[in-house]
Structure formats: structure tokens, C-alpha cells
Amino acid sequence: MSKAASQVPGLVKTLGLPQIVALYIGAVIGSGVLLIPGLAAEMAGPASILAWVLMSVLVLPMAITMGLLSARYPSSGGVSTFVRNAYGNNAGNIVGWFFLLSVPIGAPILSVTGANYLAVLLNWGDLQIYVAAALILITVVLMNVFGMHVAARVQTIVVALIISILVLAIVASLPHASVANFTPFAPHGWMSVISAAGLLFWCFIGWEAVTHLSEEFVDPRKNAIRGVLWSAGIVSLLYLAVAFMTVATHSYGAGISAASLSIMVQLSLGPVGGWIVAVTALFICIATANAYVGAASRIAYSLATEKIAPRWFGILHAKYRTPVGGLLFLSLCFVVVLSVLYFGVISLSELIVLPNATFFATYIGGCLAGVRLLHDSRAGRLAAWTSLVFTVGLYPFLGWSALYPIVIAVILFLWQKRYKKTA
Template sequence: MGKLTAQSPGLHKTLGLPQIVSLYVGAVIGSGVLLIPGLAAEKAGPASILAWLLMSILVVPMAITMGLLSARFPSAGGVSTFVRTAYGDRFGNMVGWFFLLSVPMGAPILSVTGANYLAVLMKWGETQTYATAALILIAVLSMNVLGMQVAARVQTIVVSLIITILILAVVAALPHASTANFVPFVPSGWLSVIQTAGLLFWCFIGWEAVTHLSEEFVDPAKNAVRGVMWSAGIVALLYFSVAFMTVATHSYGSGISAASLSVMIQLSLGPIGGWIVAVTALFICIAAANAYVGAASRIAYSLAQENVAPRWFGVLHAKYRTPVGGLLFLALCFVVVLSVLYFGWVDLAKLIEIPNASFIATYIGGCLAGVRLLRDSKVGRIASWTSLIFTVGLYPFLGWSALYPVVIVGISLMWERRKKIATTKAA
């Protein structure tokens, strides 16, 4: 990774509005756009588009809360800094660990998902698939070593390609759309629409990730909120368009819902549509992994600065001023997680539930911080309370994975106790 140094004048401010929007869009639009529209339509029928509309509205307060907090408190600590400012170091550290210990599992899951789409077309075995997943993670880590300016430029290109391909899928499906596919509109009852809205929440996680890059925003007071609003609009429009055309072309049903985007695009483009979807999946997974790896390495740096994580987490590259200590920690974790998946010790579907729980816990912490720190802003007050009620209401439905944040709290308290004992002995 080149020369390292623990001495730092701080992180470089290199992210303008286009890069901020690209990072947000890349973080939020994940593999869900490939899977969820068909599954939602199968669950609630044509009325699933109402669930998409509802979720597109409900996530706006969450996005606004994160944007306003980033504008006021730009820091590599992201949500943990907001919570620390509002409720003190102990709670801020816990939230920082929530996020940091989500990404070591989340990023490999993304890379394996992207590699699997290629594997189906190329008829690869397990070894080739996981080798490709490893290459994706190496590429993302390398971009982040070179700096967020390089990573953000790549992100802008990748997100532009994702948007182009999704628009192509929607336009290509237009000739096959029919109003007949909207009847009956609510085949499974209105309760199914509410249940589907809960399913769709996973498509909109990601607003918290870019808060950790806010210290590198150019003019965060101006660009943080503008960036999040542009991103929310783009994400909602893309999701809704894909979901609407999935229903309009009836590209869902038994055995095909999980591949609805591929089914929809092949209506006009034939087998080449499968390749387009595979390339889209690869781009989406790279973009999301890039955003989360960048954010996690910054929170590792921030926790080291607060002296609540190993000091080597805070090591910066001598030339690029990037948190290579945090990136090294993530790289080591990636090796372990990919190995666990490769040898079949844990199923991918089960593993994904764990980081989901800590991401939700991170959101709850951020919303609680917004309630206290944005009291002087009417918009901020409404946004933070709305998103807090929404996320707290969701948490009990996480099942056994809800215990993972509890384990992280235990780790955080143990580290705090260890440091206190060490300080007492030194004195």
C-alpha cells in the first residue's frame, strides 16, 4: 500500500456536488433493484407500485436528516460523530462500531452477488466465482487507497452507466406494456401492500454511508443537503420506473420474480438482455461496495482518532492522505468472510441478515441524534422524528439478527474498560 504515516493534517476536501450525488446513488441502489421489483409484484400484485411510492416518500425524511447533520457536522465519523455530539462519547463510539462491523460482511456479499450474475452466463464454478468476487474487492480497496477523488470519479462513471442501463431496460419494455396487467389491482388484499412496503426498505438503505465522507465534501454546508435531495429524487424515480414496468409487462410470477429485470429486458432485446443485466449487476455491486468501503475506512480512522480503536486503524497514506489502516482492517476481514462463504460454513442468505441489523441500529442512532441536534430546524425536527419512528418500528421484525448490534455494544464496552484500566495503570 505504499508509505504509511500516522501523522495527518486531515483528509483532503475533493468531493463536489456531482461526486456526492454519485456516491449517494451508488450506495442506495444496490442489488435490490435486480431482485425486489419482481418479488414485490408477486407478493402484492399491481398494487405493489403503491408500496414503492410510499417507500419513496418515507425515505425522504431519513435522507434529509442525514444530509442536514452532514452539513452541520462534517466528519469522517459520520453518524457516530452526530451521536457523539448529541449524547456523548460512549454512544457515539457504539454507533461507529455498528457501521464499521457491518461493512466487512456487507461488501463481500455485494461482490459475490455481482460475480454470481457473471457466473451464470459464463457457467463458472465456485472457485472462479469467488476469485471474481475477490478481484472486485481488490479493485474497490485500490481505488480507495488512491483517494476519494479517484474513487468518486470512478463512481460517477459507474453510476452513469447504471442509470443508462436501467433507463434502457424501462424504454425497451414500453412496447410490451399493457393496462390489462394492472387488473386485478389488489389481488392479495391491502395488507399485502403494507407488508411489501417493509420488504422494500432494504432497497433504500445507504443514506448513512456517505455521511462518513462529509469531511471531504467541498462546501458541505451547501452541498450535503443538495446532494441528498438530488440523490433521493434519482433513486426514487429509477426504482419506481423499474417496478412500474415490471408490473406493466407482467415480468414476474412463479420462478421468474427474482430475475424480473432480466425477463423484462429480454422481451425486446432477447438473450443479449441477460448480458445487459449481468453487466448492470456488476456495476451496481461495485458502486455500492465502493461507497461502503470508503465510508468504513473513514469511520475506522475516526474511531482511532478518538482512541477507541487500535491506533493502526488511524494510519494514513503519506502521499494520498487516505486511511490505509482502516482499509487494511477491511481487507483482512474480507479474506475471512469470503473464505467462510466459499467453504459453505454460512449461507449467503443468512449472512446478509447480520449487517442489515447493524445498519438499522446505525440509522436509529442517527435519527436520535437528529432529534436533539436539529431541534432549531422545523424541517430537521420533522424529518428526524419521522425517520426515528419508522426505523424503531422496523427493528423488532429483524429476528435473531437483531442481537448482532447487542454483541457490538459488548465489544465497545469491553474496549472502553480495557482503555480505562490501561490509563489507570499508566497514571
């Protein structure tokens, strides 16, 4: 691929270090912080805290790999550009489509999750839930139409609110912490810690999303890796603090683990705590959806310039120079996915495994690219190999959803073959 293709013209460098950190945090901290600490504690008891420490260490090489690659190859193509530079256009195009076809499913799931937390407090029915979910997605799409500088500023404010609310939840629960809640430390045996670690992986996915915004970084060589390190530290500290206080207050157990954060907050704040968690959930879903919608619209733009996606995917807004073609594609998909969920054609739990699989496949592609492209950096090579072994080792445990990326690759291969014949 030529240099001109790898550096797609038209996007504006507007993202400084604070915005980059906010985008990373917003992409990584998902609804898992509301659910997983309690579920992990129920699975492994107080020893689940060791699983959080383990995962915080293991995902760091993955984050560093993505940061180093973004610094060297800033592009709206993100991981697909890294793979393209390492293994050629066909491999890069496949990884690009992996990511692009994750977000049309993943973003509606996030919006419905956020709406559901409000629904519990407001006694909403399905119609109100899905109207609220649609409004969340419309808000995120409009922010990205007006420019990443607008979306990034909003993201910075939202992430600051998320951090403030989580810190409030941690501090409010301190009076109810007890050393007695740490015994027995491993009630279900030490293997339960490994099982809990596998569950926690989903809380740390998101580093790949911001790579698609790296072309808009101000000084990517300096800020990409700094952004990764700052955000990785903040995310790990937040997760560890919430998980520790969940155990210290024993805010988990049969029937309450999925609402552990709400239970923990309500110990001190009562019903107001329920509202705090609901607002937190809403902010988290908006922040995560914002990061992924911005990234996916840019990969759509990049694929269009590579002539591996419909030409209209590459349309830029005349004034704001934002990828409105990609945003239109995502919006159409959102309508379809929300409709399918609303009419009960498929459930959230059945649907969520599909984007998980394509995100996983995207990571594997990025790690493979890192192995080749970061060969001249000792730290980069070590980070890439560590994250590659980690992701490949976990991939078979995805079950039947592991076939979804394979189906996408086969369809794209057949489409490319037919395109070459007719060209």
C-alpha cells in the same frame, strides 16, 4: 469531544456536488433493484406500485436527516460523530463500531452477488465466482487507496452507466406493456401492500454511508443537502419506473420474480438482455461497495483518532492522504468472510442479516442524534422524528439478527471498562 477531534485533520476536500450525488446513488441503489421489484409484485400484485410510492415518501425524511447533519457536522466519523455530539463519546463510539463491523460482511456479499450474475451467463463454478468477487473488492480497495477524488470520479462514471442501462431496460420494455396487466389491482388484499413496503425498505438503505465522507465535501453546508435531494429524487424515479414496467409487462410470478429485470429486458432484446442485466449487476455492486468501503475506512480512521480502535487503523498514506490503515483492516476481513462463504461455513442468506441489523442500529442512532441536534430547525426536527419512529417500529421485525448490534455494544462496553482500569 473537542472541536479538533470532531474535525479530524488530514483528509482533503475533493468532493463536489456531482461526485456527492454519484456516491449517494451508488450507496442506495444496490442489488435490490434487480430482485425486489419482481418479488414485491408477486407479493402484492400491481398494488405493489403503491408500496414503492409509500416507501419513496417515507425514506425521504431519513435522507434529509442525514443530509442536514452532514451539512452541520462534516466529519469522517459520519453518524458516530452526530451521536457523539448529541449523546457523548460512549454512544458515538458504539454507533461507529456498528457501521464499521457492517462493511466487512456487507461488501463481500455485494461482490459475490455481482459475480453470481456473471456466473449464470459464463457457467462458472464456485472457484471462478469467488476469484471474481475478490477482484471486485481489490479494485474497490485500490480506488480508495489512490484517493477519494479517484474513487469518486470512477463512481460518477459507474453510476452514469447504471442509470443509462436501467433507462434502456425501461424503454426497451415499453412495447410489451399492457393495461390488462394492472387488473386485478390488489389480488392479495390491501395488507399485502404493507408487507411489500417492509420488503422494499432494504432498497433505500445507504444514506448513512456517505455521511462518513462529508469531511471531504467541498462546501458541505451547501452541497450535503443538495446532494441528498438530487440523489433521492433520481433513486425514487428509477425504482418507480422499474417497478411500474415490471408490473406493466407482467415480468414476475412463480420462479421468475427474482430475475424480473432480466425477464423484462429479454422481452425485446432476447439473450442480449441477460448480458445487460449481468453488466448492470456488476456495476451496481462495484458502486455500492465503493461507497461503503470508502466510508468504513474513514470511520476506522476516526475511531483510531478517538483512541477507541487500534492505532494502526488511523494510518494515512504518505502521498495520497487516504486511510490505508482502515483499508488494511477491511481487506483482512474480506479475506476471512470470502473464505467462510467459499468453504460453506455459512450461506449468503444466513450472513446477510447481520449487516442489515447493524445498518438499522446505525440509522436509529443517527435519527436520535437528529432529534437533539436539529431541534432549532423545524424541517430537520420533523424529518428526524419521522425517520426515528419509522426505524424503531421496524427494528423488532429483524428477528434474531437484532441481537448482533447488542452483542457489539456489550463487548465494546466491557473493553472500554477494562481499558479504563489499565490506563
